[in-house]
Amino acid sequence: MFLQLLKAFQRLVSQLKSQFVWVRCWLPLPLQLYGFRRETESRTRLRLRVKEKVRQEPGQRSGHQSNWRISRRHLVMDYIFECFFDDTFAQITRNGLQDRQSRRDVLDHLSAIIKGCSEGQNTQTDEVAAIAVTAAMRFHRLAKEQNGNVCLMGKYHNILYIGLRTCWDWGVRDSEVVVQLLVAIYECEKTFERIFLGALFGPHAPHFIAGWRSDFQDQNENVRAMVYFLKHATREKLTLPVWIPRFEQERQLRFIDVPIESCGRSSPLRIALQANAPELLLILLRYGASPQPPDGGASVIIALLDKLIENGRNYSCELIMCLKLLLRNVAMVEMPFKPLLYGARREMFFERYGRLLMDKIIGKEQVYGVPTLRHLCRCVIRDVLRNHNQLPNGIDTLRLPKRLQRYIDLTEELDGPERRGPESEPILPPKPKLGGEVPRMPTISSEEEQSEDESENHVQLLEAVTDAEKAAVAAFVATSDGAITPEAKQAAVAACPPDFEPDLPPDFDPDFPSISGKLS
Structure with a gap:
């Protein structure tokens, strides 16, 4: 009799709970009586660990007490999403989320719940979406643990891509949640082809390459989503273990360098080169892709x-x-044919690619010459930032001019010193420091400088020795202001006396014409 009354009471409370989520606030009874799941042993230990931590650190107790309302809201929303996934996936067949339209239908219902929770609990939408993604990952993890830590695939795995699309739609800013989702996907698939293939080939190509359709509308949206996940992976310094068959060992690679299974285990950068996509190549390089992919392939x-x-x-x-x-x-x-000597490698390289060197497709200084210092500095700076997962945001922290920052970020090339237009303001000299003014050394201004073309049109005047030479030079300069013209030549000849013969040095060549003959 008592058990029947208890079951009837549970059914009543379940109906009330569907209408009022806060019913457990005014009925101080065990949670399982309201239809809540009984806490597992791991959750109980976690709750006790949190209480023990608060008890040991009294300084954080005030913060814990002030945020109890926020924690309570998160628990309520977490339970709502848990019920949503349990009820929704119980009605879906194993392959029910294989097509894109079915996933979009689930996303529409989930988005409506996220919007309702955000308005009802007065919480930001990205925080609510992060809670929904966490609930989706928990659903996947529990199903995986019940199967011996082996993913069941089908709808149990596609729930991760519902969470992936939720992160992108609502702009989840919690990098830790996004990275946990990426790690969960990689543990099951060992690749991120459903993120990169749509950005590289468009939303329709993955259906013919891997047999599935992209969750994004077009290639532009997929590229922006790829950049979104690249930013979060870089912020959390995500590295994943990847088995490289060529080296026969497992190496830790960054998210952007993980090979794609359906494309011959090639890295995204190598696939972008094969697709002749310089725009995507620039995006990958700016966000830290290695110029020599670590996938074990050729250069x-x-x-x-x-x-x-x-x-x-x-x-x-x-x-x-x-x-x-x-x-x-x-x-x-790096020139190929490495077992051979450098001289032989150089000759073989020139025989094969000499046409590219002559057409200046590649610079000689980067093959067997000396590259410029600024190029070497850029390569070293980018290598350091790449190794510390600071590309491209770390470039803004460098105390360098904006032009050099763009040069390091691959968005601008420096062909020479920065030039100023005629209307730009002149560069003012630096102000002297306090404590004593240093007099400025006299220099030649830019107005007094002459170009090479102008100096060729002027006569280099030598010191005249005689009065006749002075008169000839004066007439020459007065006629054309120093320019070599026929009128100036005639004026110089007319100024010289008829019997004028200059004093010539002993080694003077007699075949060389005289001054009067030269001017004429």
């Missing part, structure tokens, strides 16, 4: 050079742009 620069010489001198503009971008990230081009 991407040598592969580009081979593609350029396939059609003679009919070079592709996209390939040249890709090559220029890659050369901005490497100090020197």
Whole structure:
């Protein structure tokens, strides 16, 4: 009898709970009586650990007490999303989320709940979306643990891509949640092809390459989503273990360098080069992609050079742009045929790619010359920032002029010193420091300087020895203001006396004409 009354009371409370979430606030009974799940042992230990931490650190107790309302709201919203995923996925078949339209239907319902919770609990939408993504990851993890830590795939795995799309739609700013989602995807797939393929080839190409359709509308949206996840992965310094068959070992690679399984285990940068996409290549390089991908493949620069010489001198503009971008990230081009001596390698390189050197597609200084100092500095700075996961945001923290920051960020090339237009303000000299003024040394102003073309049109006047030479020079200068013209020559000849013969040195060549003859 008592059990029947208890079950009836539970049904009543469940109905009330669907209408009032705060019913447990005014009925101080155990949570399982209201239909809440019984806490597992791990959750109980976690709750006790938090209480013990607050008890040991009294300084944080006030903050914990002031934020109890926020924690309570998060618990309520977390339970709402947990119920949503349990009820929704109980009605979906195993392959119910295989097509894109089914995933969009679930996303529409989830977005409505996120918006309602945000308005009802007075919380930012990105925070509510982060709670929803956390609930989706927990649903996936519990299903995986029940299957011996092996992903069941199907709808149990596609829930992660519902969370992925939720992060992008609502702009989740919690990098820790986004990175946990990326790690959960990688643990099951060992790749991120559903993020990169749509950005590289468009939303329709993945259906023919890997058999699934992209969750994004077009390629532009997919590229922006790729940049969004790159930013969060870089902020959290995400590295993942990747098995490289060529090296027969596992290496820690960054998110942007993880190979794509359906494209021959090639890195996204190598695939962007194969697709002749300089815009995507620039994005990948700016966000820290290695110019020599660590996927165990051949040199991407040598592969580009081979593609350029396939059609003679009919070079592709996209390939040249890709090559220029890659050369901005490497100090020197490593010549192939490495077991041979340097001289033999140089001759073989020139025989194969000499046409590119003559056409100035690649610079000689980056092959077997000396690169410029500013290029070496840029490569070293980018390598340091890349190793510390600071590209490209770390460039703004450098105390350098904006022009040099753009040069390091691959968005501008420095062809020479910065020039000022005629209407720009002149550069003022630096103010002297307090404690004593240093007199400025006299210098030649820019107005007094003459170009080479102007100096060629002026006569270099030597000191005259005789009065006749002085008269000839004076007449020459007065006639044309120093310019060599026929009128000036005639005036100089007329100023000289008829019997004028200059004093010539002993080694003077008699075949050399006299001054009067030379001027005439």
